[in-house]
Structure formats: C-alpha cells, structure tokens
Amino acid sequence: MADISEIRALAEKTQSQLSGKFGFAFCDLNSGEECSINGGETFPIASAFKIFVLAELYRQAAAGMINLKEKIVCDEKFRSGGSGLLASLAPGTVLTVYDYAVLMMSISDNTATNIIFDRIGGRDAIRRNVLEPLGLNCTHVDFNCTELMNKYYCITPDMSPEQVNARSANGTDRNNPWFTCEMGEGNWSSPKDMTVMLRTLFEGRWVDKETSDAVLAVMRTCQNSSRITKYLPYSAKTAHKTGSLDRVMTDAGVIVTSKGAYTFTFFYNGNTASAEEYDAAYKNFRSEELCALLSKSIFDVYMNS
Secondary structure, eight states, X not given: OOXXXXXXXXXXXXXXXXXXXXXXXXXXXXXXXXXXXXXXXXXXXXXXXXXXXXXXXXXXXXXXXXXXXXXXXXXXXXXXXXXXXXXXXXXXXXXXXXHHXXXXXXXXXXXXXXXXXXXXXXXXXXXXXXXXXXTOTTOEEOOOHHHHXXXXXXXXXXXXXXXXXXXXXXXXXXXXXXXXXXXXXXXXXXXHXXXXXXXXXXXXXXXXXXXXXXXXXXXXXXXXXXXXXXXSOTTSEEEEEEEXXXXXXXXEEEEEXXXXXXXXXXXXXXXXXXHHHHHHHHHHOHHHHHHHHHHHHHHHHHHHO
C-alpha cells in the first residue's frame, strides 16, 4: 500500500516550485486510496482531452455504431495545425478509424483527432455518453483541435497567415480567459475527474473489460517520453496522454508495476504563472522536468511501500 502522506508531500514540494496553477491526483488502484492538490479545480488540459474522445470512439465501436476498420478519407476540412503528420501529407490519404485513433494518441495528431471527433458526433456525444454517465462535472470537451487552437490562441478569420503563425509560435496573452477557464465552454478537466476516467478504464468498467483494455492499449502507444515516463524503468507499463498548449502542460495515465497499479495526473497552467515564469516556460518547459521527477519519486515510493 502506497504511503499517501509521502506522495502528497512530494506533490506539494513540486507545487512550491511553480507559480502557475498546479493540479495533481494520485490513486492507488490496489487499495483505492487517493490524494490530490486542487483536485476539484478546472484546468485547460490541451491534448489530454483526447482520452475522452478515444473513450467515446470505443464505446461506439462496442455498440456496433462504428467499425474500427472503416476507412475515411483525410479531407482538407479536417486538416489542423499543431502536432501530427497528417496535415503535411498529400490530400486524399485514406486510413482506417483505428489508424486515426492510434495517430491521435501516439503522436497527438490533431488532424486525426478532428476526423475521430467528427465521426463520433463531436461534443454532444462525448458529453452525453462519457462525461454525464461518469459524473465528470468539471470536464468539458467542446472543441476539436482546430477550434481549440483558434479559440485559445485568439486566432480570428481576419488574421493573415503571418499573424496566425506568430500567434501559434509565440503564444497568447498571459491570464487569457480561455486559459483560466472563465469562458462558457472549452476543453478542460480536473485532476479528480481524470482519475475517475482512468480508474474506470483500469477496472474494466468502461463498457466492459474488453473495451476498457482496448482503450488502454491505444493509450500505451503514446510516444511522448518527456514527462510521466521519462525516468521510469521499461518494466513500468504506462498508458497515458500528454498535452501542450501555449504554456499549459499536462500528462495523465495509468502506471502498471510488478507491485500493482496507480494513476498519476499532472496539470500545470503556465498561463497563470508569474511574468518571469510565463516568459521562461515557452522556452524550456521546466514543468515537464518537474512532472518527470515527481513521477519517478512517486514510483519509488510506490515500489518501496
């Protein structure tokens, strides 16, 4: 059984090194014991919202509403800036729904996400079939990737391509209301809500065990190793999803070890940081390293408990 007080103390130490809003949650999946910091607070979660998209996709697949082998053309309307490869490929690329799902989770491909988001019915389907049934009252998934970037970076139709690139490259304004979750809609969640989603998957309660395991298997393809997994041994099997948007940095997942399993959620809103930290965050993403170090410290506590 993990020493919850020690884990909380480690998270508080991390919090003390950041001026921006910090959220954290841990759950020992053996004992059910939990701890969190700002667990019920809302945070912009960047690409971590794709976990909820994936969950709805696999729910629909289990219900026979979607065939994961179905082929979809990557039309121009789905193309999105930001992370991924599809936006750089020739128009007309054809992949299966499963292929797009893997690209969405493995390299956080935004174009693939737009395709999946559209295919499952978007925000209404996710709210109705994922968020409400699980009681995720702090979570909203209102935008696809293109919409998300345009809203959060304050990109408007009248901007020139040069202005759009400058916004995307340099970031938006500090304490922008989209990043402080003050708008009526957005893509955000809380550490506790994310824990509920992750725990539901691990315990095989998302539709059924086969569906839950399939979602976790796709999450294990995540190739970003700069956060939760950076200092963990290969033997620790991690199903997770990272997110980055301007100064926002997130990672959330399930870590399975030889002694059991636990969830780890790290949300950092650098857009609420001090001016000095805000300016530095875009250059070196110090919060990434703090996430990696906290993940390793908690792993060590867990394994030695």
